[in-house]
Amino acid sequence: MISGFSIALAPVNLLFCFIGCVLGTLVGVLPGMGSATTIALLMPITFRLSPVTAIIMLAGIFYGAQYGGSTTSILVNIPGEATSVVTCIDGYQMARQGRAGPALGISAFASFIAGTLGVMALAFFGPPLAELAIKFGPPEFASLVFLSLMLVGYLGGKSLPKALAMAAIGLTIGTVGQDPVNIQPRFVYGILEFNSGMNIVPILMGLFGIAEILSNVERIIKPEVLDAKIKTFLPSLQDWRDSIGAILRGAGIGFFIGLIPGSGAIVPTFISYGIEKKLSKHPEQFGRGAIEGVAGPESANNAAAQGTLVPLLTFGIPPNVTGALLLAALMIHGVRVGPLLITQHPDVFWGCVASMYLGNVMLLILNLPLIPLWVRVLKVPYYLLFPLITLLCLVGSYSINNSLLDLVVLIVFGVAGYLMQKYEYPPAPLVLGLILSPILEKSFRQALIISRGDFSIFFTRPISAAFLIVAIGLLLSHFFPLFIRRFRANVAD
Amino acid sequence: MKKLDKSAIFLLALGVFIILEARTMGVGSFSRPGAGLFPLLSGVVLLTMALIILVASAAKKVNPSAGKGEGRNVWSVFYVLGALLFFRLTLPVLGYSCTAFIVLIFLIKIVGGHKWFPTVVWSVVFTGFSYLLFAQWLMVQFPKGVLPF
Amino acid sequence: MGAVKRLVIGVLVMLIVSSSVVFAAGSDPWPTKPIELYIGWPPGGNVDLVVRAYLSTFSKELGVPVVVNYKPGAGGVVCAEYIARAKPDGYTIQEVSYSIISMQLLTVNTPITYNDFTFIMGHTGQNFAVVVRQDAPWKTFKEWVEYARKKPATYGVPGVYTSQSVVMDWIIKREGLKEVSVVPYQGGNELIAPVMGGHIDLALVAGNHVPLCEGGKLRTLLQFSGEVPDPDPAKVPFLTQAYPDCPDSLRAMVEIPVGLTGPKGMPAPIVQKLAQSLRKAVNEEGYKNFLKQSKRPLVTNWEGADAMKRAKMATDAYAAYLKQVGFVKK
Numbered sequence: 001m002i003s004g005f006s007i008a009l010a011p012v013n014l015l016f017c018f019i020g021c022v023l024g025t026l027v028g029v030l031p032g033m034g035s036a037t038t039i040a041l042l043m044p045i046t047f048r049l050s051p052v053t054a055i056i057m058l059a060g061i062f063y064g065a066q067y068g069g070s071t072t073s074i075l076v077n078i079p080g081e082a083t084s085v086v087t088c089i090d091g092y093q094m095a096r097q098g099r100a101g102p103a104l105g106i107s108a109f110a111s112f113i114a115g116t117l118g119v120m121a122l123a124f125f126g127p128p129l130a131e132l133a134i135k136f137g138p139p140e141f142a143s144l145v146f147l148s149l150m151l152v153g154y155l156g157g158k159s160l161p162k163a164l165a166m167a168a169i170g171l172t173i174g175t176v177g178q179d180p181v182n183i184q185p186r187f188v189y190g191i192l193e194f195n196s197g198m199n200i201v202p203i204l205m206g207l208f209g210i211a212e213i214l215s216n217v218e219r220i221i222k223p224e225v226l227d228a229k230i231k232t233f234l235p236s237l238q239d240w241r242d243s244i245g246a247i248l249r250g251a252g253i254g255f256f257i258g259l260i261p262g263s264g265a266i267v268p269t270f271i272s273y274g275i276e277k278k279l280s281k282h283p284e285q286f287g288r289g290a291i292e293g294v295a296g297p298e299s300a301n302n303a304a305a306q307g308t309l310v311p312l313l314t315f316g317i318p319p320n321v322t323g324a325l326l327l328a329a330l331m332i333h334g335v336r337v338g339p340l341l342i343t344q345h346p347d348v349f350w351g352c353v354a355s356m357y358l359g360n361v362m363l364l365i366l367n368l369p370l371i372p373l374w375v376r377v378l379k380v381p382y383y384l385l386f387p388l389i390t391l392l393c394l395v396g397s398y399s400i401n402n403s404l405l406d407l408v409v410l411i412v413f414g415v416a417g418y419l420m421q422k423y424e425y426p427p428a429p430l431v432l433g434l435i436l437s438p439i440l441e442k443s444f445r446q447a448l449i450i451s452r453g454d455f456s457i458f459f460t461r462p463i464s465a466a467f468l469i470v471a472i473g474l475l476l477s478h479f480f481p482l483f484i485r486r487f488r489a490n491v492a493d
Numbered sequence: 494m495k496k497l498d499k500s501a502i503f504l505l506a507l508g509v510f511i512i513l514e515a516r517t518m519g520v521g522s523f524s525r526p527g528a529g530l531f532p533l534l535s536g537v538v539l540l541t542m543a544l545i546i547l548v549a550s551a552a553k554k555v556n557p558s559a560g561k562g563e564g565r566n567v568w569s570v571f572y573v574l575g576a577l578l579f580f581r582l583t584l585p586v587l588g589y590s591c592t593a594f595i596v597l598i599f600l601i602k603i604v605g606g607h608k609w610f611p612t613v614v615w616s617v618v619f620t621g622f623s624y625l626l627f628a629q630w631l632m633v634q635f636p637k638g639v640l641p642f
Numbered sequence: 643m644g645a646v647k648r649l650v651i652g653v654l655v656m657l658i659v660s661s662s663v664v665f666a667a668g669s670d671p672w673p674t675k676p677i678e679l680y681i682g683w684p685p686g687g688n689v690d691l692v693v694r695a696y697l698s699t700f701s702k703e704l705g706v707p708v709v710v711n712y713k714p715g716a717g718g719v720v721c722a723e724y725i726a727r728a729k730p731d732g733y734t735i736q737e738v739s740y741s742i743i744s745m746q747l748l749t750v751n752t753p754i755t756y757n758d759f760t761f762i763m764g765h766t767g768q769n770f771a772v773v774v775r776q777d778a779p780w781k782t783f784k785e786w787v788e789y790a791r792k793k794p795a796t797y798g799v800p801g802v803y804t805s806q807s808v809v810m811d812w813i814i815k816r817e818g819l820k821e822v823s824v825v826p827y828q829g830g831n832e833l834i835a836p837v838m839g840g841h842i843d844l845a846l847v848a849g850n851h852v853p854l855c856e857g858g859k860l861r862t863l864l865q866f867s868g869e870v871p872d873p874d875p876a877k878v879p880f881l882t883q884a885y886p887d888c889p890d891s892l893r894a895m896v897e898i899p900v901g902l903t904g905p906k907g908m909p910a911p912i913v914q915k916l917a918q919s920l921r922k923a924v925n926e927e928g929y930k931n932f933l934k935q936s937k938r939p940l941v942t943n944w945e946g947a948d949a950m951k952r953a954k955m956a957t958d959a960y961a962a963y964l965k966q967v968g969f970v971k972k
Contacts, residue, residue, distance in 0.1 A: 407577075411581065
């Protein structure tokens with residue numbers, strides 16, 4: 001471990017870590033443009049570097065993107081990455097109340113704390129935890145995702161039926177494409193690109209970004225400026241007191257779920273939000289600018305990013321396209337990623353780990369002074385800001401797959417999001433349903449194939465049973481107060 | 494009251510559509526799910542929720558303030574949508590820079606309502622900056638249009 | 643002569659010389675501008691790694707930059723369609739698993755078939771194998787087969803109707819096993835954790851198992867193509883050794899390489915030039931190291947007419963299989 005730090009602190013590595021972090025932040029801020037594209041572009045350049053340096057730079061891009069993604073979520077309600085969707089809910093509201101500074105600040109600090117805790121957990125407990133995480137099979141996944149769905153009610157604002165309706169739509173959109181078991185096309189209607197499912201980026205940008213723009217241009221009489229008072233730049237002591245619990249819980253949730261190969265970093269953000277709302281003494285504040293609603297998910301997504309690196313470094317299982325690229329980069333440099341990584345290339349492993357920690361420090365130092373700058377972006381007259389954002393949404397959507405179809409998806413979901421705002425339907429449950437649908441259905445059907453149609457598999461396996469019990473508990477806790485009220489009302493009569 | 498009904502009715506119709514489509518895919522059974530089972534379940538949930546919302550709105554006496562026609566500037570919404578569609582249709586024909594430039598001018602001037610000079614200046618700046626960023630640095634492959642950029 | 647006349651003659655001469663230079667440049671040997679190489683999957687995947695390994699030498703041999711573009715979607719079919727419709731001038735080519743060309747196109751709703759392509763050169767095979775977790779009770783494939791006769795057994799596939807699963811299906815039927823369940827996953831990466839955790843007995847993997855076999859977390863029971871990565875390769879039989887009566891057409895399916903294709907109708911000299919450059923690139927030291935590291939075989943005799951013949955054989959076998967299982971393209 002110590003040697004890892006000495007490697008990471010070598011000037012060359014520090015420099016490239018910094019470069020990676022800056023690039024990653026820029027990429028994360030740009031809506032749509034993924035860290036995957038950037039890493040793919042830069043890979044040839046890394047050939048001239050040593051494996052350790054190369055991976056340090058690429059990993060810097062990976063984290064930087066996480067930090068940057070929350071910036072646009074807070075400032076303009078556009079999630080830079082899918083992991084920043086939940087940050088939009090309260091982060092953007094905070095910005096509208098003039099609290100963009102504290103939102104950005106707590107987001108950076110939460111990410112830093114979670115990242116640090118995550119790195120330590122990875123370094124000390126990573127490999128044995130990875131072995132435990134392998135115990136998660138299809139029934140466990142299905143139950144975990146089912147549990148996550150129960151939290152949909154907490155995402156939704158006032159109306160539970162509306163939240164559930166949106167979740168159901170999201171679940172349905174998630175089934176678009178080839179059925180995972182018998183590759184039958186569903187809701188494809190002859191559009192070739194839909195065979196692999198609908199691209200989530202234009203959907204996110206439409207539902208959040210374009211919808212917001214449409215609502216705003218309707219409200220503003222030209223050329224009025226969207227009034228944005230700026231109160232403070234950094235979180236106050238009260239903010240810290242409110243958030244610290246959320247941060248720590250988010251870090252735990254994020255790391256442990258991220259650890260499970262196949263779960264990703266998005267699910268923990270939703271779970272964290274739901275838990276914070278449930279535990280909060282003022283749940284009605286969520287959706288209106290509750291800082292815990294930013295602190296928890298931001299912490300969760302960073303911790304989860306660290307968590308997903310554990311199966312990557314111990315077994316060579318990449319969590320997503322970006323992870324696959326990191327793996328490819330290592331492979332090209334002649335490093336065999338797998339169980340032998342720690343023994344055969346300890347310098348790479350520990351250098352990586354140490355650089356992750358340094359990357360976190362660098363990103364915090366980078367991002368904090370940028371906060372006043374970002375906040376000033378809100379001061380730009382809206383008549384200039386919104387065309388630029390619109391253009392970025394268009395290009396961002398197009399650039400994922402160089403697809404004109406994605407532009408149409410953007411427009412359709414822009415309209416949908418606009419109407420949803422008008423009729424007060426929350427967009428976050430739709431996103432949750434969309435993301436969870438493939439995992440839920442796949443795992444559910446895989447579990448049933450393994451058990452030959454026997455449902456008890458979900459209840460006889462301990463981890464799965466535990467999740468289901470919590471899920472049912474959550475479901476009951478929603479309706480229980482209703483029953484109590486009805487009961488009391490009846491008794492009173 | 495009419496407003497809420499509209500959205501719930503739409504969702505109701507959507508739910509029915511999903512259920513009908515799901516049935517054509519082959520639903521299978523719970524222990525041997527077919528392609529249509531999940532969409533069917535989602536459609537049923539949607540339908541149920543739409544019904545609940547519909548019934549709840551019928552019971553409410555208060556007129557909700559949300560509504561499409563009550564915005565002060567509905568035309569702006571249509572203009573922006575038009576600009577988005579224009580981008581989609583024109584991008585393969587004119588290429589990135591031209592299309593972006595036209596869209597920006599339209600949005601800043603017509604929708605944003607400012608004078609010509611700052612409009613043109615900012616459009617040029619944004620188009621140039623975004624071209625350098627996306628087409629050159631990030632190497633996004635835009636369709637080739639009239640101009641080489 | 644007068645000064646003006648001299649000037650005019652001078653200008654005329656310059657014009658003639660420069661235009662002849664322009665014409666000469668026009669008849670320069672192909673290629674004269676950068677080549678666009680498309681990949682139908684996101685960066686970092688199987689095919690991407692192969693391309694990155696040969697790209698610099700390939701580019702050098704051709705004398706022009708080769709630019710890699712990604713066009714993912716529908717399991718590689720979006721890209722394949724795009725290539726099939728491109729101009730056959732050699733500047734738009736695709737690196738693809740030739741199994742897409744013969745098989746995937748049969749399952750997705752597209753009018754394109756393998757006849758719409760020019761096969762330039764297939765060069766690298768896959769590492770397809772059947773693996774189990776380290777502490778599994780079966781030491782050989784036959785042991786698992788015996789187990790499967792009595793107890794409910796499962797195996798995971800990276801996709802329904804992939805080439806490996808077709809072969810495995812044949813093996814299952816040949817052994818007369820009736821109670822085995824096939825658990826579908828999406829892509830080889832999704833199989834590793836489940837097989838390591840014992841949720842499925844076997845996994846049909848496609849290369850990403852190599853570091854895990856070397857690291858002692860997985861064991862290979864049967865190798866379809868490529869080299870055995872286990873510490874003791876001699877103990878692991880090949881498909882042909884364990885099942886000598888496996889039909890050639892099925893074997894062709896798992897031996898299909900990745901390679902370059904272009905739209906049909908590419909002129910022969912251009913195809914030659916591309917194949918030549920590629921051959922140099924894949925025989926060079928750096929690429930050979932890549933093959934060694936990923937335990938994949940170098941494949942020869944998949945050029946031009948040979949490639950078409952083999953692709954046809956695999957496609958026909960696959961079509962017959964789909965008919966047999968009752969698959970209908972929707």
